[in-house]
Amino acid sequence: MASMDECGSQTRSAQSKNEQIMVDLEGPYRLLYCSGKGDKDGVIEEIEKGVSPNLADYDKRTALHLASCEGCVDIVELLLEKGADVNSVDRWGHTPLSDARSFRHEEICKLLEEKGGTDPVRRDSLNPWCEIDHTEVDMVDWTLIGEGAYGEVYLVKWRGTDVAAKTIRSSVASNPRVRNTFLKELALWQRLRHPNIVQFLGVLKHPDRLIFLTEYLCNGSLADILKKRGRFDPPTAVAYALDIARGMNYLHEHKPHPIIHRDLTPSNVLLDEAGHLKVTDFGLSKIAQEKDSSNYKMTGGTGSYRYMAPEVYRRESYGKNVDVFSFALIVHEMFQGGPSQRTVGAEEIADRRAYEDSRPPLTSFLYPEEIKQLLRECWHKNPECRPSFEEIITKLEMILEKIQKNKASSPCCNCTIL
Structure with a gap:
């Protein structure tokens, strides 16, 4: 301890x-x-x-x-x-x-x-997910929009609405055990309801392929946005950080077992039409089954190296706080405009963080002091020292309030002090 x-x-x-x-x-x-x-x-x-x-x-x-x-x-x-x-x-x-x-x-x-409540859907709680007949989806004119962990992502029409179709490669879907695991995770995903979580829509009834549908967010991922516009101003970065933290807190507070994302990256955070971020892609997430809620025994080596917590890279047992570590790296990128050490291989970076306690630099003029302190806590080498997302939300709300007050009291918002 x-x-x-x-x-x-x-x-x-x-x-x-x-x-x-x-x-x-x-x-x-x-x-x-x-x-x-x-x-x-x-x-x-x-x-x-x-x-x-x-x-x-x-x-x-x-x-x-x-x-x-x-x-x-x-x-x-x-x-x-x-x-x-x-x-x-x-x-x-x-x-x-x-x-x-x-x-x-x-x-x-x-x-x-x-009070007169009705249920037009009449969902069966014992079989909560829906299967969609593949004839309802226009698979002829679909457009490739990305590549996920296990297959391609396409833009398709379902009942006249644009949705994202995520295909699982045949090499994965043909394995009965792996396929069953995916279906269980998808059934869980459909039960999730939160403004900062991408909505799962259903699985296609397809004889040869495993394809599932999610809502389509046309503004792309946080990774795409960072590539196009670079670093965000502090109010935007903190507001986006709050969106991610709220979505992740919802997953971590899931009952009876928390949901650990395990692959939280800028590519797995999407921007909706209202200008808010939503967390997506739980293909790599697992439900913790250990009775001891502080220590989940899971296999390491999963997720993207650049955002991987040291304990995952070292293939140690780990818990919810691996997502907090990844979150800190995403927030760091929003203030900086992208990942640090872009010329260094991702696996080498993960190795340095795991065995040399290396962390990204915190340039003073880019990061408010409160953000620097929060990042240090979130990527602490000891997982027990990292704050929960509930604590992170509280701190970010206080930071945003301070930023907004300072902006409101500023005599001129078009001047740059050098």
Whole structure:
């Protein structure tokens, strides 16, 4: 177990929870976040500000959808009392009752039904994922848009809508054990509902190939954006970091077992039409099965070397904090405009980080002091010293609030001080 001196962040975590500052950002994200976390005071605060209980995100998901997914009975009761639409429909046709039934939240189902809630989808909670007949998808005019860990990604039309079709190579899909593992992970993915998670749509019924569909985000990946425009200004970088942290916190807080991404990279973070980031590609993620939630015994050597945590490279047992390490490297790139040491091989970089404790440089004029401190904590060589994503969210909200206050008090926003 790490000492308190070694893990300075641990002594501050209790303080940060007591001093948590939630920033009223653009869009419905705080209301949704509080609803999904069961934060009744936060929900009340947002509604008292005048935020509508029916305000929806880009995916048309309301706070009632989130609370119904997460089993937050008190929040569901509060939202219904405040006038939330019991039959609001998200972009996939799901009502709050659809989600409550899918997750077997019987008490919430009863509450929603008493208020007139309906379930147009009638999802079977024992078989939660949907199979899509391949004739519904136009596979003739599909366009190659990328290559994933196990196959190609195509832009296709499904019922008139652009979606992403991810194909699994035959060498992988032909292995019954591997295929079964993929199908189990895809069934899990479909149950996930969060504004910062790419939505899974279904698996094609195809005799020869394994193909699954997800929502298509036309603005591309964070990696593409960094290549085109370079480094972000601090408000944008912190706002994007919050998007990623919120999506990852949702995965890590999944019950009964947390979901570890294990391949969190800029290529696996996509930008939606509303200007928010969503985490995608859980083909490499696993559900931790160990009873000891602090130490998951998993095989190493998985994921992209440049963003790999040292303990994974060393093929040691590891846990959720491997994603925190990868997250820190992504945030570093957003401030810098891309990865450091681009001419050095990715595996060599991973080796140096694992055995020489090498880390990217933190140039003073690019990174606010609070960001530098957060990055040092997130990529700490001792996994136990890294903060949770819940703690990261709190710190980032405080940092963003400070940046916004400084920007608002600045007499001139077009001047550069040299």
